[in-house]
């Protein structure tokens with residue numbers, strides 16, 4: 121579809137030293153799955169190690185900003201208390217109070233994630249719900265990115281119907297999977313941040 125011709129020509133960078141987070145919603149999971157896979161495929165193709173790709177899920181797109189912020193905060197604590205066992209997932213599982221203290225302690229500095237990809241699929245219903253979520257999620261993800269200094273790749277499809285969603289997840293034959301663009305963007309932004 122013509123969306124593909126408008127996208128930037130892919131740039132190829134060495135991802136072998138990168139650590140990338142993927143936070144994805146579970147709403148519309150038949151669309152989410154190929155998007156996540158497309159992003160992961162491009163990360164692996166760039167040399168990112170499977171063990172350096174951390175995947176977390178949330179119920180819906182509304183939860184993406186807080187989950188991205190917490191994943192960043194959790195990885196911050198991990199890096200400062202060097203050698204702390206467990207994965208970011210354990211920290212995310214702890215109580216809200218712990219997380220509040222945890223994220224309060226984490227200073228805004230470069231965490232071990234070089235970039236975090238936020239993936240969600242918002243499909244317009246018959247109410248204004250869609251507009252409110254879309255507006256808040258996009259502003260929220262942009263804020264987390266600027267506050268933390270970690271590139272947060274905007275992988276949220278905001279479409280009017282299922283067909284449009286499928287056409288952007290590569291599900292319609294011959295269509296382009298935008299998840300691939302998000303994987304490439306994560307590598308490019310990470311490499312440029314390190315140099």
Ligand SMILES: O=c1[nH]c(NC[C@H](O)[C@H](O)[C@H](O)CO)c([N+](=O)[O-])c(=O)[nH]1
Pocket residue numbers: 145146147148179180181182183240241242243244245249250253
């Ligand atoms: O990810 C989505 N969440 C949606 N709603 C749930 C929302 O993201 C939150 O999970 C929920 O409001 C609880 O906070 C959607 N719709 O309502 O249509 C949607 O299309 N996609």
